[in-house]
Amino acid sequence: MIGVLVVDDDFMVAGIHSRFVARTPGFEVVGTARTGAEALRMCADLDPGLVLLDVHLPDMSGLEVLQSLRAAGSAVGVVMVTAERDAEAVRTALHGGAMQYLVKPFEFDDFLARMQRVRESLTTLAGGAPDQAAIDRAFGGPTSVAATALPKGLSPETAQLVQEALADARELSAADCGERVGLSRVSARRYLEYFVDQGLATVRLNYGNAGRPERRYRPRPV
Template sequence: MDDLRVLIIDDEDVAVTGHSEYVRRVPGFAVAGTASTTQEALRFLAGTRVDLVLLDLNLPDGHGLDIARALRAGGHPADVMAITAAREIELVRAAVSLGGVGYLLKPFTFADLRDRLEAYRRYREGLAAADAASQSGVDSVFRELRRPVLATDNAPKGLVGSVLDRVIGVLRAGGPEGLSASEVGGEVDVSRVTARRYLQYLADSGRADRGQRLGGSGRPEVTYTWSGP
């Protein structure tokens, strides 16, 4: 599949720059363009192929959902992911009713957006691979969009979100052979016991797989491999 082309719509220059940098860091995505108003966005969409719109809802010349409505009315195939500080349930419901594929609240981290973009890409790949729809196939495709994202900012009691982020990063880069608690602890600069608590949490939440390998003493050593989205 070619890179998915993303239009970023936000009236704050800092946000546009940050979102663009985030998108470029995720493999399989490219920034198609940016816009700061509804009219600018609609002109861009009328003449350029876009797969996904990252949409701020508060724009100077209208509401972001007006763009989503115009897309649907005009039959434009671009999907929409709201990225906003707006927390009103009515807006969430409206975004869902317009076929939104995500609703990400500001402020957010790179990991927050990356996980949602990766889930969206799996969703698109599932659609592209299907010759015809079956119920199980449809369920599988939509499951990718609705898969819970690990909320590292709300880590369980006793775990620190920033450390959990670093542990996840080490596991992601660790490869299929897996890493031990000692190895992860060395990378994150925490003790083996502390690293094991984070790794066990990830395994218990379905984001890491446990395995075994022979340690230096010949005894089995528990390893962990990243399995989350």
């Protein structure tokens, strides 16, 4: 499990983010902080694997917290979770080593997709010398699903996770896929049906059970 420190000066928002973390496989909340100073102190005391960090804090900006962590030699993963959209803030976060920059408000599916990317990066680099494919995954390599082609309501990050789950399993139902990725069956089916429409997957009907046949999806051979 990757321990997460949630940093937000709004206790209600911090509570929402904490609940999102609790719903995300592989992560657990180890603490919450409402100021930059408290965040730095708790990072030193708790040694979390990841910090969800707001930009706007009462005593210093989250970007200053990020800079202080890096100046102290901390390699903790940081995900900026903020309403700040200023390009300079995004550049500062990127140059400071933030792994993701998630703009409020957002849905759980979008949060889940980014957290799963973060988990893959953190676990990939926790072992020995990674190969090129693992390095590409850690650096968020190119996805095979074009973001511009996705219908409204579908996230490119989640689409990539669903596509990877389908490739790994070779055949999945929507329920199976949702369990693997952390989505509802209905949400998983939307992505899978999109892949069928785009020619990236095929579907067959399984008549083995009573009632309506089960739709089972396979990646289309390249």
